[in-house]
Each structure stands twice: as structure tokens, then as C-alpha cells.
Amino acid sequence: MARSDTRFREAYNRLLDYCATLGPDAAVPAESKLGEIANVSRTVVRRCLSRMEDKALIRWDGREKRLLRAPNDRDRMAQPDQAGASDDLEQRFLEWILKFDVPANTTLSVAELSRNFGVPQHELKEFLAGLSRFGLVTRRKQGGWMLLGFTRSFAVELSDFRTVLELNAISHAVEAPVDHPFWGRLEESRAAHLALLERIDTDFHEFSKLDEAFHMAINSVVKNRFVAEFQKVISLIFHYHYLWDKTHEKIRNGAAIEEHLAIIDALEARDEAAALAATRRHLKTSKTTLLSSLRYHDLV
Amino acid sequence: MARSDTRFREAYNRLLDYCATLGPDAAVPAESKLGEIANVSRTVVRRCLSRMEDKALIRWDGREKRLLRAPNDRDRMAQPDQAGASDDLEQRFLEWILKFDVPANTTLSVAELSRNFGVPQHELKEFLAGLSRFGLVTRRKQGGWMLLGFTRSFAVELSDFRTVLELNAISHAVEAPVDHPFWGRLEESRAAHLALLERIDTDFHEFSKLDEAFHMAINSVVKNRFVAEFQKVISLIFHYHYLWDKTHEKIRNGAAIEEHLAIIDALEARDEAAALAATRRHLKTSKTTLLSSLRYHDLV
DNA sequence: TTTATTGTATTGAATTATTAAAAACCATTG
């Protein structure tokens, strides 16, 4: 009928745990102290104390608070389990779009999404509002939301944007000091690439993971919140598209490994021009792949 | 107690207007037709018809709908006026932050903002959710929102990101075909710059407008929804910061004009390297100015 | 007094409930 009292329930159990550490008949600390312990406001603490008094766990009169008995398991409050459903909403949402190939210009029903993802409606609305900043969805005049991507133009613009960010990252990377952890990650990545190349005939689908790690390593050099925010979306989209598009996967991945290695070589030689050229080449291939995987469904 | 019936009221008035164009005793078209006319669903149309029947404007029996008399002004429904308050919320919000120098790590109260900006709470929540994508605000664990920017690191990262986007735009611009409208805008911009340079001693604060137009012209060459979305925020922030920071404004603006002209020259000469260098120089100055304007309040 | 603590009131935000509107579905008429 109103907001949940999860906070109270959690705090109550945490305070029980704390009381268990106290000796029998011990004095219970001040409300504000308890608030710090349970990381909640005094209001919640008082509600907890109130309940503890009811349950004959403590005697409470003004600032005189005494523990009457040690708390046991039956004192604990039950938690309505709906663990972290809204945590990885973004991940799951994009996954859903790409996995089920949800077409562009589909109207999204907040109510339906809310049911399917097990997330309250208002959270979904906020989430969609956030996505609209990336031009992936938009508000309809009659109310409600509409999925804009994945059109061809969306993919093109996303690829171009990715290229801009990644080339910038490369420029930063060649300038990175020798003791930057990035170089270590790069060497690891090279080894992993070479190892996969050996057994590419059988394990070619392992490339997807390598690819993500590789690009993340490069972008890790750039410490920029705007870039990071976009990178999350970009990598997710490219990642899943590679997973779903099964055409010529083996050849494609083999070629991509070579392209990656070329970039690594140029980076380690501190040759910016060569690294940029290699990256351009690689991202061009990427873009082509992404576009060809859209060819069939996208008529917009 | 629930959603407003603005849609119904607007539709009713629009249908009155439509009925006024009909002759006396005319047949009123089908519900779905009326829905198209007023751009609403049949549900709303039926509510309108129902009311029109009550007011003895029409006779309504199944598909037999007849206009009984011409509608007059007293038939119209009053509109609770709250015209387009939420339209330029973004503009007004950022303006507020910069104008009043709202410090970083300020907790934002949705209720208060809602009152001050005259926008329903849920719209504000969605808006803030959108801004959080740009790292300008974030959710607090205890609920509510917190303003993150304008810290020094935010300004640095924003400037860097702007540089990345703008250099990319320059690269695109030199490649633009001769008949691209951009070249016209650039020439206009050059003329305006030269004109302002003549009377810089008195009209130096006019530069802010010029600056915005200049950068918008350059970025107009890049057709990319992600870039466009960011550019909106970036230009707004830089724009206002220039407005508020009054130190050495005349000298600063004079120098900036020269820098702009250098970029224009290089662009029109189709000299990419020179254009990039000039832009780098200009954006570096920009960044320095932005940072020095923060010097005083920012201790984070 | 001064300071720490509690008691109380006010304000804010998460979440539900309610109503307007849209959409889907079925019935009927010409």
C-alpha cells in the first residue's frame, strides 16, 4: 500500500547481530550510535528499539536501554526476497532486445516490461528515460515509450562514435608510462590471442570474451566518465551482436585476432600512426560485420 | 487523485471547433473519424460526445449523431494553464546550477525542485535519471539524488571529451563537399567575427553568442545522435561559464576570436593538420578558462 | 554551562492506488 519497510527489517536484523556481541544485561548504546552501526536514520533505529521492547529483548526507558536476553534466530525478521532484480536491468534489457531481435519502432509497454523483468514500473521509467539520452528509445506523444534502435543508421552512428572514442584511447595508450598496468594487461591479451589462434579451429567462439577484454584494456587508459558510460553500452551491443551472428564466425574471428595483434604490435612499438591505422582497419571490419548482421531484418 | 484529463479537455474544444464548421442539423461523423480529427482515442471521443449530448449540442443514438445547434464560446472547456513548463527543463536546470553556483555534492530534493521548476515530481525523476547518464548527478543509497558536478575532475573530463568530439568534427568538416551548407555558415561566422573584432572594446560580451554559433556550425557536419546529445549539454555548460566568469572578459574574447579565425582559415584552405592544430590550441585555452573559473569554489 | 542524547515535528521520497486514456475485442447494422 506504500513503500516497503525493507530498510527497517534489514536494520533490525543487523541490530540483533550487534546485540548478540554484547554481554548479558549490557547497556545498549545511544540511538545515533546504533544508527551508525546499522547505517540508517534514527527514525528506523527507534522503530527497531520499539519492536525489541515489545519482544522483551530490551528494557527501554528514555536513555536507559538494557539488554534483557540474548537474541536468537526466531527473533530475526523475514526478508521478502527479491534480490537485486534491478541491478543488472540494463544488461538484461539490452540482452533482450538483441536476443529476440526486437524490431525498431516497437512500442514498449512499461507494464509488460515491469512484469517480465521483475522490476517496479517507476524504476523502469527512469531506466528508459536514461536510455533515451542515448537515442535508443523515445517518448511517444500519446504516452508510453518506443524502441528506436536497432536501425541501420543507429548502427552506423554507434560504430562511428565508437571509432572516435577508440582512436582517442589509442592515442592515449601509446603515451601511457611504462609502469602503467595497461601494458601488463596488453601483454596478457597478446598471449591469450596467440594461444587462441593455435586452437582457433575448435574454440573460435571463445574470441568474444577476448575481444571484450582487449577493448576494455585499451579504453581503461582513458579516465573519463562520459567515455566510460558510453563504452558500457557500446561493448554490450557489439558483444551480443557477435554472439548472435554465426555466419563465417571462425574466419571472422581468426581475422579479428590478426587485427588485434597488429594493434598490439604497434602499441608496444609506441608507433602511434601505425596503431591508429591498425585500429581504423579493425573497426571498419567490425562495422561491416555489425551492418551485415542487420541486413535481413532492417528495412528502415 | 489521478491523472489529469487535459487530453479530454483539449479534444473537446477541438471537436467543438470542428462542429462549428458543420452546417446546422448536420450528421456528425463516426467516432473513429472524430478520433482522427482530434488525434485522440475513441474512448476520449465518446466522453466528448457524451458531454455534448448532456449540453444539448447533439442528439446521440447509436450511429445516429446530429448537431442540434452551433457551439458557442461558453461551451468550451477551461484549460488549467500550465503551458510547456517541462519543455525546457534541461536548459533551466543547468542554468540554475551554473547561475547559483550550486556546489558539488549537494543533495537535490525532488520535491523542492518540483516546486521551483513547476514540473511534476515524476518528470523530474526521469530527468535526473537521464542526467545520471552523463555523470552529473547520482542516486544516493538512502534515496534521493545528489549533484556531482561541477568538480574540477568533471570539468577536465568534460573538456577532454569535448576536444575529442570537436577534433572529429573538424576532420569531417575539411572533407565536406563544397556545396555543403556548412561552408556558407562558416563564411557568415567569419564575417561576424571580423565585425565584432572592430568593436570589441564595447561589445565584447556579444562573443558568447558567436562562440556558440561557431561551434554549432562545425559540429553540424557530424550527423550522429550520440554526438548531438552530448553537444547540447557541453555547449550549454561552456556557454554559461563564459557568461558568469567576468575576469579579463574583453582580452579573453578578443583572443578567442583570433583563435576562431585561425580555425576558419585552415578549414577553408582544406588544411586538416592546420585546422586540427588550431582547434587544439583553442580548446586548450577554453579548458584553462573553465578550470580557472572553478578555482575558487572547488576544493574537492 | 555545555554537551550528548532523546522526543517530536516536518519534510522528502518510494511505492501503491486510482483514474484517464488507449487498445483490444465483440456485437450490430446497413
Added chain:
DNA sequence: CAATGGTTTTTAATAATTCAATACAATAAA
């Protein structure tokens, strides 16, 4: 059977409700 109207179901906007945080006043301890 096609177009239109009646009815039901579903969705989304928004206010109301309740939990929680915070501000402030009162009081006891130092």
C-alpha cells in the same frame, strides 16, 4: 462483410499513502 458502435481489458499518468530522513526542541548528564 465492412464499417461502426458497445464493452472490456490493459496501460500509463499522477495523487495519496506510508516509510524514512532530517531538523529542531527538550532534557538529562557532564
